[in-house]
Amino acid sequence: MILHHIGDSHEWHWFSTDNGHFVAPLPIIAYRPGKGLSTFSSARLAEDQSYDGLKLEHEHLVSEDGSKVYDFSITKNAAALMGSGIILLLVFTAVARGYKKNHGKAPKGIQSFFEPIIIFIRDEVAKKSIGPKYERYMPYLLTVFFFIWFNNLLGLTPGAANLTGNIAVTFTLAILTLIITLASSNKYYWAHIFATPGVPKALLPIMSPVELIGIVVKPFSLMVRLFANITAGHIVILSFISLIFIFKTAALAPVSLAFGLFINVLELLVAILQAYIFTLLTAMYIGGAVEDHHDADLQMGYDDGSASTHVSH
Numbered sequence: 001m002i003l004h005h006i007g008d009s010h011e012w013h014w015f016s017t018d019n020g021h022f023v024a025p026l027p028i029i030a031y032r033p034g035k036g037l038s039t040f041s042s043a044r045l046a047e048d049q050s051y052d053g054l055k056l057e058h059e060h061l062v063s064e065d066g067s068k069v070y071d072f073s074i075t076k077n078a079a080a081l082m083g084s085g086i087i088l089l090l091v092f093t094a095v096a097r098g099y100k101k102n103h104g105k106a107p108k109g110i111q112s113f114f115e116p117i118i119i120f121i122r123d124e125v126a127k128k129s130i131g132p133k134y135e136r137y138m139p140y141l142l143t144v145f146f147f148i149w150f151n152n153l154l155g156l157t158p159g160a161a162n163l164t165g166n167i168a169v170t171f172t173l174a175i176l177t178l179i180i181t182l183a184s185s186n187k188y189y190w191a192h193i194f195a196t197p198g199v200p201k202a203l204l205p206i207m208s209p210v211e212l213i214g215i216v217v218k219p220f221s222l223m224v225r226l227f228a229n230i231t232a233g234h235i236v237i238l239s240f241i242s243l244i245f246i247f248k249t250a251a252l253a254p255v256s257l258a259f260g261l262f263i264n265v266l267e268l269l270v271a272i273l274q275a276y277i278f279t280l281l282t283a284m285y286i287g288g289a290v291e292d293h294h295d296a297d298l299q300m301g302y303d304d305g306s307a308s309t310h311v312s313h
Contacts (some may be wrong), residue, residue, distance in 0.1 A: 002238045006231055008031055008041040008077045008160045009059050014159040026079060029072040030061055042073070077169070080161035084151050092146070121279065129283035133290050137283070140180060144173060145279040152230060152271030156264065164274075165231040167223065174219035177282045183213075185289040211282055218285055222278055229274050233267045 012024040032038070035053075053064050061071040089109065089196075097250040098111030107115045126134040131244055135302035151163045163169055193211040195204065242258035244253050 001242065002235055005238060006165055006234045007059065007219055008071055008075045008161075008166060010045065010056060010061070010161075012076045012079065012161075026076065026312065027074045027075065027091055028061070031070040031072065031209060032063060032067055035067070055126040055203075076161045077163050077166050080151070080154070080163045081169070084147070084154060084163065085097060087154075088143075088150060092267070098232070118142060124285050125276075125280050129280065130287040130290060134283075135284055137184075138181070140176075141279050143284055144282060145176075145275050148173070148226065149272050151273035152274060155234070156267055162230070164226060164236055167227045167232060170223045173226070173278070174223035177285060178219040179220075181285045181289045184286055186292060188292055189289045218281075222281060226274055226278055229270060230263070233263065233270060237263050237267070 010028060011026055013100065014022045014024065016022070023046075025041045028040050028042050028045065030038045034055075038052050038054065041050060045054070045294070049055070050064055054061055055064060063069050092113070094109075095111050095114050098107065098109055099115070102111065103107055104305045108114075121142055122134070122138060126138055130137055143264075148164055152268075155162050155164060156158050194208050195214075196207050199207050200234045237260050240263065240294055243256045244250065261277065268281065
């Protein structure tokens, strides 16, 4: 039951009662070489049924004759992704509209809630991690932060999809961070990798491969951290609730529900914390790629106090 809840599916199961299951069928879109495109409702594949030579095996669309199937279906996570995208567009269109209307005045309404968060990401994350070139990366950083935060919260609602607990989604976010980091890198970034300052030349054949591996490991850690934290939270909450049915006694309900509620409230904190960590680390990786030699020397000067005279001039 837990794995079915946290996994993706070709239908959206909302809840169950004694009268049956409340399920929203989703579109099946499949292409088979030589047989063309097949489109129909996932309701036709319910109860282990087959339709048009296709069937579902553990939520994988397969052909009955064993031929290759390319699955382009709108799954629960894909539908949730489109839904959260619409919510983000509606919310921040309203925020932008409020900013234009109240420009130079105190923020009102929904703008007053989101503007301090946006300013925090700008001042405490982007400026401090990236430096003077932060502005061009603000759209991506804000998109990543609010996309992760919103979907973490939506994933805690009953019947919702576990979007940020899907490793394909976190993988895509990590790849985007890697692409932007590499596309923004300068010669000093690559010089640090292939000619690490302060490292004897005899050790460069060892250090350079390590630094290259680090380029891939950084986005990999972003991917796994978000996926593991969100998935673990869902599993723990459902596990506490499942104890009532495993032991088949209502006497365990107060304890299970109390611990489940505690973890659920904790997940509200984790939701924004994971969004902040992903955004902060992304900004730090980009900052390391765009930092030039002058910026590095200046920062070293700040650290030892020798740059104070230079800055005052």
